Amino acid sequence: MKTAVLVLAAGSASRFGSLKQLALIDDKPMLQHCIDTANSLFPNAVYTVLGNQSQTIIDSITSTNIIINPQWQCGLGSSIAVGTSYLQDHFDAILILLADQPRIKSHHLKKLIDLFEGQQVACSRYNNRLGVPAIFAKPYFTALKQLTGDSGGKVLLESISPVPKSLAMANATSDIDYPEDLANLV
Numbered sequence: 001m002k003t004a005v006l007v008l009a010a011g012s013a014s015r016f017g018s019l020k021q022l023a024l025i026d027d028k029p030m031l032q033h034c035i036d037t038a039n040s041l042f043p044n045a046v047y048t049v050l051g052n053q054s055q056t057i058i059d060s061i062t063s064t065n066i067i068i069n070p071q072w073q074c075g076l077g078s079s080i081a082v083g084t085s086y087l088q089d090h091f092d093a094i095l096i097l098l099a100d101q102p103r104i105k106s107h108h109l110k111k112l113i114d115l116f117e118g119q120q121v122a123c124s125r126y127n128n129r130l131g132v133p134a135i136f137a138k139p140y141f142t143a144l145k146q147l148t149g150d151s152g153g154k155v156l157l158e159s160i161s162p163v164p165k166s167l168a169m170a171n172a173t174s175d176i177d178y179p180e181d182l183a184n185l186v
Contacts, residue, residue, distance in 0.1 A: 003045065003113075003135070004091040005038040006083040007031070007064065008152075009099035010051030010072035019053055021099055022060050031057065031099045035064045038097060040106040041113065047087060048099075049079040077147030084144040094144070095135045096153055104133060108169055115167050123157050125166035130157040133169070 051072020
């Protein structure tokens with residue numbers, strides 16, 4: 001199954017107060033950590049959705065294909081929709097990652113990929129909810145393209161019946177929304 005990784009990094013990071021995509025962790029932008037993790041499993045199949053200050057971010061990252069969401073202000077759902085529309089004709093599955101979950105490592109994603117084998121959807125489970133990282137097979141691309149606002153993939157994951165297979169992934173709870181979150185991480 002031909003899989004692409006869709007890294008979501010289009011927002012303005014208003015709660016963070018600056019471009020959190022470029023916040024440094026071990027002298028490397030947080031977004032680049034996510035891209036590198038994705039490339040370790042899917043080289044040359046990593047796509048990053050950008051919007052706010054996209055050129056500044058592009059100049060600071062490498063090893064990813066860029067998709068621009070011209071309506072990034074509409075929220076996470078619109079970035080998933082734009083990315084899925086871009087990838088749908090070339091891939092059979094999409095692994096969705098958030099740029100602000102730097103504790104997700106390749107071994108976490110490998111377990112998720114193993115869980116996905118033969119499934120239509122496999123996702124993470126944390127805080128008693130389903131979420132991303134998540135992998136969606138082609139039959140779900142239409143639903144992904146209809147996402148809007150800040151709902152993202154969680155709403156879709158929670159609407160699927162039967163409930164998709166999920167992997168407990170406590171590291172996914174550690175997203176970076178505020179400068180204090182980053183300080184606690186490093």
